[in-house]
Amino acid sequence: MVDEIIPKYWYNIVPDLPEPLPPPRDPPDDERSKIDLLRSILPKEVLRQQFTVERYVKIPEEVLSKYLLIGRPTPLIRAKGLEDKLNTPARIYFKYEGATPTGSHKINTALAQAYFAKEEGIAHIVTETGAGQWGTAVALAASLYKMRSTIFMVRVSLEQKPMRKTLMNLYGGEVFASPSQLTEYGKKILEMNPNHPGSLGIAMSESVEYSLRNGYRYLVGSVLDLVVLHQSVIGQEAMKQLELEGVEPDTLIGCVGGGSNFSGFAFPFIGNNVGKEYIAVASKEIPKFSLGEYKYDYPDSAGILPMIKMITLGKDYVPPSIYAGGLRYHGVAPSLSLLIKRGKVRWREYSEAEVFDAAKLMIESQGLVPAPETAHAIASVIEEARNAKKSGDRKTIVFNFSGHGLLDLTNYESMMKRLRE
Amino acid sequence: MRELVAYDTIGYPTDEKFLAFMKGIVEVGASAIEVGLPPAYAKYDGPVIRRSYRAVNTRKLEMGSVLKELRHYVDVPIVVLSYVEEHLANVKKFLEEIYSYEVDGVLFPDLLIDFPNKVEEIATITKEVGLKNVIFVTPTVPDSFIVTTSKLTDLFLYYGMRPTTGVDIPIGIERLVRRIRELVDKKIIVGFGLSDENDIRLALSAGADGIAIGTTFIQALETGGVEEALAKGRKLMGLLNEY
Numbered sequence: 001m002v003d004e005i006i007p008k009y010w011y012n013i014v015p016d017l018p019e020p021l022p023p024p025r026d027p028p029d030d031e032r033s034k035i036d037l038l039r040s041i042l043p044k045e046v047l048r049q050q051f052t053v054e055r056y057v058k059i060p061e062e063v064l065s066k067y068l069l070i071g072r073p074t075p076l077i078r079a080k081g082l083e084d085k086l087n088t089p090a091r092i093y094f095k096y097e098g099a100t101p102t103g104s105h106k107i108n109t110a111l112a113q114a115y116f117a118k119e120e121g122i123a124h125i126v127t128e129t130g131a132g133q134w135g136t137a138v139a140l141a142a143s144l145y146k147m148r149s150t151i152f153m154v155r156v157s158l159e160q161k162p163m164r165k166t167l168m169n170l171y172g173g174e175v176f177a178s179p180s181q182l183t184e185y186g187k188k189i190l191e192m193n194p195n196h197p198g199s200l201g202i203a204m205s206e207s208v209e210y211s212l213r214n215g216y217r218y219l220v221g222s223v224l225d226l227v228v229l230h231q232s233v234i235g236q237e238a239m240k241q242l243e244l245e246g247v248e249p250d251t252l253i254g255c256v257g258g259g260s261n262f263s264g265f266a267f268p269f270i271g272n273n274v275g276k277e278y279i280a281v282a283s284k285e286i287p288k289f290s291l292g293e294y295k296y297d298y299p300d301s302a303g304i305l306p307m308i309k310m311i312t313l314g315k316d317y318v319p320p321s322i323y324a325g326g327l328r329y330h331g332v333a334p335s336l337s338l339l340i341k342r343g344k345v346r347w348r349e350y351s352e353a354e355v356f357d358a359a360k361l362m363i364e365s366q367g368l369v370p371a372p373e374t375a376h377a378i379a380s381v382i383e384e385a386r387n388a389k390k391s392g393d394r395k396t397i398v399f400n401f402s403g404h405g406l407l408d409l410t411n412y413e414s415m416m417k418r419l420r421e
Numbered sequence: 422m423r424e425l426v427a428y429d430t431i432g433y434p435t436d437e438k439f440l441a442f443m444k445g446i447v448e449v450g451a452s453a454i455e456v457g458l459p460p461a462y463a464k465y466d467g468p469v470i471r472r473s474y475r476a477v478n479t480r481k482l483e484m485g486s487v488l489k490e491l492r493h494y495v496d497v498p499i500v501v502l503s504y505v506e507e508h509l510a511n512v513k514k515f516l517e518e519i520y521s522y523e524v525d526g527v528l529f530p531d532l533l534i535d536f537p538n539k540v541e542e543i544a545t546i547t548k549e550v551g552l553k554n555v556i557f558v559t560p561t562v563p564d565s566f567i568v569t570t571s572k573l574t575d576l577f578l579y580y581g582m583r584p585t586t587g588v589d590i591p592i593g594i595e596r597l598v599r600r601i602r603e604l605v606d607k608k609i610i611v612g613f614g615l616s617d618e619n620d621i622r623l624a625l626s627a628g629a630d631g632i633a634i635g636t637t638f639i640q641a642l643e644t645g646g647v648e649e650a651l652a653k654g655r656k657l658m659g660l661l662n663e664y
Contacts, residue, residue, distance in 0.1 A: 014561055015600070019537045021561040023584045028462040036467065036588045044591050051584060052593035053560035054600050306584075 005073040005240050006064065009056040011232040013267040013335055014225060016055065018342050021225075021335055022309035025296065034306040041208055041218045041305075045116035050226040055271075057229060059112075066111045066144060072233065074099045076241035077401075081365035083385070090388035092381060093247070094401040095238045095265060096368075102167075104371065104403030105261045106137035106221060109230035113219045114141035124148040126211040127219045128178065128203030130157050130257075131326050131373070132164025133403055134221035139173030141219075150216070152178040152206045154328075156197035156321055160414070163407050178203035183210050185302045197321045200329045205302030212304075222258025223299055223308070223333045231264020234400060239268055242398065250395040251384055253279045255376040255402060256288075256347075257326065259333030265400035267335070270344065275398075278345045279384070280336065281376045283355070285323040288313050288332055289340065289347040297331060311337040322418070324411035325352045326373035350379040356415045358382055359405070371403035372411050423661040424631030426577075426610050427654065428455040428502070429638060430473040432482050438647055439487065442638070444494040445651045450658040453498045453576060455528065455633065456491070458484065460504040465530050467587035467614075469636045488522035498525040498576055500555050505529035505536060505543065512543055516550040526553035526576050533562055533570060544573040555579055560597050567604050577608040579633060582615070582624075587636030589614050598627035618660060625664045632661070 014021050026033050038047055049057065059067075079092040097105035117125055125142055128151070129135030135151035142149035151168055155177040158165060165175045176182060178198045179189040183206045189196050196202075211218040220227055242249055252275045254262035262280050269275045282289050288311055297312040299305045310331040317330035332340070339345040350358070355372060358379035362370050370378055377399045384397050405412065427446040432439050443454055459474035466474070491499060501519050508515040516527060527547055533540055533556070544554045553575035558567050560582065571578045582597050583590045598611060611624045612633030621632055634657060641650035 015564045017563045020534045020559070020563065020566055022534050023465075023559060023561050025464050026467075026585060030468075030471075033468050033585065033588055035585045035590065039590065048591040048593060051560065051590050052596055054593075054596050055564075 002068065002073060005237050006067060007059070007233055007236040009058055010229045011236060011268050011271065012053060012055055012057060012225065012229045013271045014053045016271040017335065017338060018344065019338060021338060024306040024308050027307055034304065037304070038306065040212055042220065043113060043117040043120050043122060043217050045120065046113050046226055049229060050224055060115065063112050063115050066115070067233065070100045070107055073237040073241070076238055079366055082362065085361060085365040086382060086385045086389065088385040088389045089392060089394045090385045091396045092385060093242070093396065093398045095234055095398070096401045097234060097261065098368070098401055098404030102133065102136040102140050103407065104133040104137065105231060105234060105264065106134045107140065108233055108264065109221070109227045109260065110137035110141035110219065111144070112230045114138070114145045114147065117217050117219070118145040118147060122147065122217045124150070124214070124216040125219050126150045126207045126216050127221060128152045128200060128207040130154045130200045130328055132157060132161055132168070132407065133371070135168050135173065135175065136164060136171070138219055139168040139171035142173065143171045149173040150210065151175045152180065152203040152210070154178055154198040154200060154203050160410050161407065167407065178206045180206060182206070185209055197318065199301065199318045201301035201315050201317070204300040205304055208300060208304045209302070222260040222329065223331060225335060227260045228263040228267065228333055228335060231260045232268055234261065234264040235266060235268035238265065238398065239272070239274060247396055249275045249398045251275070251277050251279065251397045253281065253377050253380050253384070253397065253399040255327060255373050256280045256282050256332060256336070257373060258329045258331065259336040261400055261402040263333055263336050266345070270339070279348055279380050280340060280345050281348045281350065281380045283325050283327045283376060284349040284351040285325065286313070286319050286328050287349055288330065290349055292332070294337055294341050299331060308334050309337070310334050311340065323352055324372060324414045325355050325376065326371065327376060348380045350376055352415060353419050354379050356419055359412065369405040370401060371405045372408050374402045377402070423625055423629070423664045424452040424610065425450060425654070425657055425661055426453045426455055426631060426633040427451040427638060428457060428633060428635030430457040430459065430470065430477055431484060432477050432487050433473040433639065434476065434642055436487055438642060440490060440494060441647045442642060442650050443491055445647060446654045447495045447497050449651055449654040451497065451654065452631070453500060454495060455500045455502050455635070456488065458501060458503040460507055462504065464504060465581065465585055467585045467636065469587045469639055473639050485522050488519070488524055492523040498553070500524070500526040500528050500576065502528045502530065505532045513546050513550065516547055516552055520550050520552050526555050528555040528557055528579060530557045530581065533558060533566065537566070540570055540573065557581060558601070564604055567601055571605040571607050574607055577610045577630065578605055580609055580611045581613040582611055583613040586613050589617070594620055594623040595627040598624050598629050602628035621660060
């Protein structure tokens, strides 16, 4: 059964996009090519996957065995409790990525990238993390491949979530708050503002700089095509699982930080013309869809990486500190940006209060605590299910439950205090 | 036998060396010549070609006279390479101008990528003016677009396999070439970061009809002058003749 469901290939949507995907590029006035610099930043095979565009890429046996080890395929669960609570004629299913040991989908690419790094003889990998899901995934992947890992965690998140740091430490990762004194870029930011809360863009720049300086390698957690490629295990499994259940999906929903869980979940459906509508959900507090611009911008704040064409709030965007809902990254993966711009994928944004209500409804009806990020997708699921009730539509909604929220309880505590009192 | 398409930036390093190299490389066996016009923003060019653009930009260049003189030297197709972004306000005027210099075709590297909705329109104007289209595609172009736009190309389809020129990003060359070989029945010339002999062999074995070489020639022109660049050309022709 497992063999039937776990895909043997990763799926890349680029050959099936409605338009050419603008490639990463160097800015006009560059002294040294940032594209060239990628060769010192990313593991070689990871870089090769980024630029060798083909529809299906074989998953190495070794990575498949690690996918099994962490419990893939993840469950596809019918949210009967939520359906009943909403009294909707719609059927609701979710792909439960919270089932992996690190509690989110992030491990799907961390394992692949760590494997390629290990094969290349890399002994130490570096990355950034916001909420800590990605940092945890990298720390575990590094541990499974017996490498060292260093994680730059956005300062405000680290203060709010000491447990995530503990978990990363347990896996053997070392964790620093970003902005830090360990990099030139971190020092520069701290000079301007010693109390800077940090941002993913800054932490990303610090990780890349730290990795370059020490001759380590950097693992990338979202946005780039290669990450989206690795995450396609989610959608391919879900398609197979729905098929085995005899269910045809109508609406597919996922939340969007950098876009990797949404894309990994939805792209296999989109590329194979399965499903009728696709909804990408972000936060009203970090309004990338409503206020972002579709243009070439840097993935990281220091501008060490090449420019990519994406929907972006600007590389120097700093999210509101008080906000606890996640999805704070300033940009959206180029492939997903293109699909949104062309109207193939629709978008929604919800406020923190709406997201909190959605999480509560999920917790009360299904018993699962969603990551605050995932709760954005759930808010949209609830809206769709309520609309279905009004119109009597018996459609099937499938969403990606990107992670659990058991290490985000301080976020919920903060939301309860601010939003309910 | 497979083909060599040779690139140099117009008038680089000097008008005389540019012309001597182009004349020589055709004698060596190049089947087409690509001439780059310095743009404001060389979006898909690496540091070496960007450097050549800057150098040419700092002196006054008579584009028309250089191209006309080149025409006297060579009888293979001359393709002008320019970013279409610069000519959007009046593409026809630009095309008419270069046509008047007796070149054969034009290649806009950013046409498909940044202006996918204008491809047919601009390809049509190009033909009306009397020039040939050389359509440029990359691995990030979807299959359906490769199929439709390759029908518009005249001399050959230019496949830029890496994101930028002259930078040796690791890629799966055979897989990239095979993917589009199945889709296209036109001549496919592959380029971008192709200097490694093994890379070239992989591309040719996978079905490429020829290679486009630029950065390698420019580096040779810079270090050893025309002779060294032509020596590189002879070596490459030797390799191409094995196929």
